[in-house]
Amino acid sequence: MSKAVMEHADAADVFNKDESYVDWHDETLWFVRTKRDKSSKLLPEWENLRETASQIKNYVLSHMDELLETFEKNAKANGIHVHWAADAAEHNEIVLGILKQHHVDRMIKSKSMLTEECHMNEFLTRNGIEVIDTDLGERIVQLRNEPPSHIVLPAIHLKKKDIGDLFHEHLGTDAGATDPQYLTEAARQHLRDKFLTRKAALTGVNFAVAETGGFVVCTNEGNADMGAHLADVHIACMGFEKLVPLQAHLGVFLRLLARSATGQPVTTYSSHFKKPREGQEMHLVIVDNGRSAQLGRADFRNSLKCIRCGACMNTCPVYRRSGGHSYHNAVAGPIGSILAPNLDMTKNADLPFASTLCGSCSNVCPVKIDIHDQLYKWRQVLVQGGHVPQAKEIGVKAMSMVLSQPRFYQWSGRLGRSVMRTLPFMVNNSLNPWFKQREMPEPPKESFRDWYVRNRE
Amino acid sequence: MDYSHLKIGLFIPCYVDQFYPQVGIATLELLEKLGCKVGFPLNQTCCGQPMANSGFEHLTKDCNSLFYDSFAAFDYVVAPSGSCVLHIKEHLKVENRESDSKILRKKVYELVEFITDVLKIDYIEAEFPHRVGLHQGCHGQRGLHLSQMSELNAAPFNKPETLLKKVNGLELVELDRKDECCGFGGTFCVSEEAVSVKMGKDRVSDHIRHHAEYITGSDMSCLLHLEGILKRKNSPVQVKHIAEILNSTVKKQIPVPNH
Numbered sequence: 001m002s003k004a005v006m007e008h009a010d011a012a013d014v015f016n017k018d019e020s021y022v023d024w025h026d027e028t029l030w031f032v033r034t035k036r037d038k039s040s041k042l043l044p045e046w047e048n049l050r051e052t053a054s055q056i057k058n059y060v061l062s063h064m065d066e067l068l069e070t071f072e073k074n075a076k077a078n079g080i081h082v083h084w085a086a087d088a089a090e091h092n093e094i095v096l097g098i099l100k101q102h103h104v105d106r107m108i109k110s111k112s113m114l115t116e117e118c119h120m121n122e123f124l125t126r127n128g129i130e131v132i133d134t135d136l137g138e139r140i141v142q143l144r145n146e147p148p149s150h151i152v153l154p155a156i157h158l159k160k161k162d163i164g165d166l167f168h169e170h171l172g173t174d175a176g177a178t179d180p181q182y183l184t185e186a187a188r189q190h191l192r193d194k195f196l197t198r199k200a201a202l203t204g205v206n207f208a209v210a211e212t213g214g215f216v217v218c219t220n221e222g223n224a225d226m227g228a229h230l231a232d233v234h235i236a237c238m239g240f241e242k243l244v245p246l247q248a249h250l251g252v253f254l255r256l257l258a259r260s261a262t263g264q265p266v267t268t269y270s271s272h273f274k275k276p277r278e279g280q281e282m283h284l285v286i287v288d289n290g291r292s293a294q295l296g297r298a299d300f301r302n303s304l305k306c307i308r309c310g311a312c313m314n315t316c317p318v319y320r321r322s323g324g325h326s327y328h329n330a331v332a333g334p335i336g337s338i339l340a341p342n343l344d345m346t347k348n349a350d351l352p353f354a355s356t357l358c359g360s361c362s363n364v365c366p367v368k369i370d371i372h373d374q375l376y377k378w379r380q381v382l383v384q385g386g387h388v389p390q391a392k393e394i395g396v397k398a399m400s401m402v403l404s405q406p407r408f409y410q411w412s413g414r415l416g417r418s419v420m421r422t423l424p425f426m427v428n429n430s431l432n433p434w435f436k437q438r439e440m441p442e443p444p445k446e447s448f449r450d451w452y453v454r455n456r457e
Numbered sequence: 458m459d460y461s462h463l464k465i466g467l468f469i470p471c472y473v474d475q476f477y478p479q480v481g482i483a484t485l486e487l488l489e490k491l492g493c494k495v496g497f498p499l500n501q502t503c504c505g506q507p508m509a510n511s512g513f514e515h516l517t518k519d520c521n522s523l524f525y526d527s528f529a530a531f532d533y534v535v536a537p538s539g540s541c542v543l544h545i546k547e548h549l550k551v552e553n554r555e556s557d558s559k560i561l562r563k564k565v566y567e568l569v570e571f572i573t574d575v576l577k578i579d580y581i582e583a584e585f586p587h588r589v590g591l592h593q594g595c596h597g598q599r600g601l602h603l604s605q606m607s608e609l610n611a612a613p614f615n616k617p618e619t620l621l622k623k624v625n626g627l628e629l630v631e632l633d634r635k636d637e638c639c640g641f642g643g644t645f646c647v648s649e650e651a652v653s654v655k656m657g658k659d660r661v662s663d664h665i666r667h668h669a670e671y672i673t674g675s676d677m678s679c680l681l682h683l684e685g686i687l688k689r690k691n692s693p694v695q696v697k698h699i700a701e702i703l704n705s706t707v708k709k710q711i712p713v714p715n716h
Contacts, residue, residue: 016651357642358642396507399508413474437650446478
C-alpha cells in the first residue's frame with residue numbers, strides 16, 4: 001500500500017512507449033466491443049431491455065433499505081448466514097473470522113471484484129491464509145503478483161507468450177510454449193487439485209434476489225460451481241447494490257450482462273444459489289464500503305446501477321490505449337473513474353480527467369448510467385474540493401481572465417499569433433506538450449473578427 | 458428559399474476566430490448563400506467549455522454573460538462547432554436570467570443541424586472532386602445526434618453524410634471505425650498527451666488506409682488536432698471543415714485572410 005501510485009497520465013505515457021503493444025491491446029478490446037455490437041443488434045428489443053434494466057435498478061436504488069431487509073430475511077430463512085460489513089476492513093475481518101472458526105487456512109476463490117476492492121487477498125495472506133484464485137485470468141494475474149487490469153477479462157493485457165513464460169516458471173510447462181490449449185490444460189490440472197482439497201470457497205455475487213433470498217454467480221469456466229459445490233463452507237461476498245427485486249428480473253439482467261460483456265448470448269454458467277446443501281455452511285457478506293455515501297450523492301448515485309459487464313472499458317478509446325493498471329483502482333475504465341473518487345478523492349482525483357468525454361461509455365452501458373456526464377460532474381467536485389494541482393488552477397484562471405474580456409481576448413490573440421509567426425520557437429519547444437508529437441496550427445494575420453470588421457461592418 | 462425574416466447570430470468559437478478564419482468566412486457565406494440574414498456580434502469570445510471541462514465551470518460566468526448579451530436577441534444562433542454548441546446547450550446559465558438562458562440554449566444550433574433541421578435543406582450545390590473521410594466529432598454525434606451512434610441498436614441516419622454525398626465529385630470513404638473519438642478532448646490533449654496523440658494517430662491512419670485526400674468534420678477542434686498530427690507526419694492529407702466543402706462553389710477558392 002505504501003507504493004507510490006502513478007497518476008493516470010504518467011502511467012499512460014509509460015504504456016504508450018511500445019506503440020505496437022498499444023495497437024495490439026486496442027485491437028483486442030475493440031474486437032470484444034465489436035462482438036458486443038453484433039450480439040446486441042441481434043435483439044430487436046435491445047434498447048428496451050436497457051431501459052427496463054435501468055428502471056429496475058432505479059427502483060432498487062430508491063428502495064434499498066426495504067429490499068435489503070427483505071433479502072436478509074429470506075436468505076436467513078433459507079439457512080444462509082448473513083453478515084453486514086460497513087467497510088473493507090470489516091469485510092476482511094468477517095471472512096477471516098469464518099475461516100478461523102472452521103480452522104481453514106487454505107481457500108479457493110472465484111472472481112470477485114469486491115474482494116479486489118477490499119484488498120482481501122493481501123489481508124488474508126498476511127493472516128496466514130492461502131488464497132488461490134480459480135478464474136483462469138485471475139489466477140494468471142495472481143501468479144504475476146499484480147491486480148486484474150479489467151473486471152471481466154483480468155489478464156487481457158497479457159499476450160500468449162507472457163502466459164507461456166509464467167506457466168513455465170510456476171506450473172512447469174514447456175519453455176516457450178504458447179499453445180492456448182496446452183497452457184489451459186496445465187492450468188486446469190493445477191486448479192483441479194485445489195478444488196478437490198480446499199474446504200472453503202469464496203465467490204462473488206452478480207445478482208442477489210430480494211424475493212427469494214438467493215443469489216446468482218455468472219462464470220464462463222464453471223469455477224465458482226466447482227469451488228462452492230465441493231467445499232464445506234461457501235462464502236459469498238457482495239456490494240449491497242447487487243440486489244434485484246424479483247427472480248423474474250434476472251431474465252432482463254442475464255441477457256444484458258453477457259451480451260454487453262463479451263457478446264455471448266448468456267454466460268456459460270449462471271449458477272443460482274439459494275441454500276446450503278446438507279452438511280454445508282453458506283455465508284453471505286453484504287458490504288457497504290462507501291456505497292451509502294455514493295447513494296447519498298444525487299449526481300453520482302446511479303453509478304451504483306453498474307452490473308460490472310466491462311462494456312464501458314472495451315469501448316473506451318482511452319482505456320484501450322492506456323490499459324487497466326493505469327487507473328490504479330480495482331475497477332478501471334470509465335465506470336471505475338466515477339466510482340473511485342467516492343472512495344478517496346485525493347488519491348483518485350486524476351481519474352475523472354482521464355477521458356475525452358466522448359460519451360461512448362454511456363451508450364454501451366446496459367443499465368444506462370450517464371457515465372460521461374458524471375465524469376464532468378466529478379471534475380467540478382474535485383476542483384471545488386481543492387484536489388487538482390495548483391499549476392492547473394493558475395492556468396485555467398488565466399485562460400478564463402482572457403476569455404472574459406473581449407478586448408483583452410482580441411489583443412492576446414493578435415499578440416499570440418504574431419509571436420507564433422515571428423518567434424515560432426516560443427511555442428514550438430519542449431515545454432509545450434502539444435508540440436511534442438503535433439504541429440501547431442498556422443497562425444493567420446487576421447482573425448475572423450478582424451476580417452469581418454474589415455469586410456462587413 | 459428566403460429566410461431573411463430570421464435573425465441569425467453567427468457564433469465563431471474562439472479558436473476558429475483566431476486560427477481558422479476561413480472556416481468562419483465559409484460558414485457566413487454558406488448561410489448567406491442559403492438565404493439567411495446573418496449578424497456577427499463583435500463582443501463574443503468563447504463558450505466557456507475549456508474552463509468547464511477542466512472542472513472550473515464556476516469560472517465561466519463572464520463567458521456566459523458575454524454569450525448571452527451577444528446572442529439573446531437573435532432568433533437562432535449558429536456555430537461551426539458541435540462541441541461548443543453542445544456546451545452552450547447543456548450549461549449556459551446567466552444569474553437572474555435562468556429562464557431566458559434556457560430559451561437561448563434552445564436557439565443554438567451547430568451548422569449542419571441548422572441546415573438540416575431548421576432550414577430543412579438536404580442538398581447544397583457544391584463541388585469538391587476529392588476522396589473525403591468524415592470525422593464525426595463526439596459532441597456533435599453523441600451529444601447533438603448529428604448521426605446515429607454505432608453503440609445503439611437503432612435506425613441509422615447521418616446528417617453531415619447526407620449533405621456531403623450530394624456534393625459534386627465528392628467521394629466519401631468508408632472507415633473501419635466510423636465514430637471513434639479523435640482524442641482531442643479539450644485540455645485532455647495536453648494533460649493526457651500520450652493517449653491523445655495515439656488516438657489521433659489511429660484516427661488519421663484509418664482515413665489514410667482508405668485513401669482519403671481530405672478529412673472533414675463539423676468540429677474544427679477535432680480537425681485542429683488531426684491536422685497537427687498529419688503535418689508532423691508530413692502527410693499530404695489535409696483537413697477541411699464541412700462548411701468549406703459545402704461552400705465550395707460560391708467561390709472555388711476560399712480566401713484565406715492575409716498571412
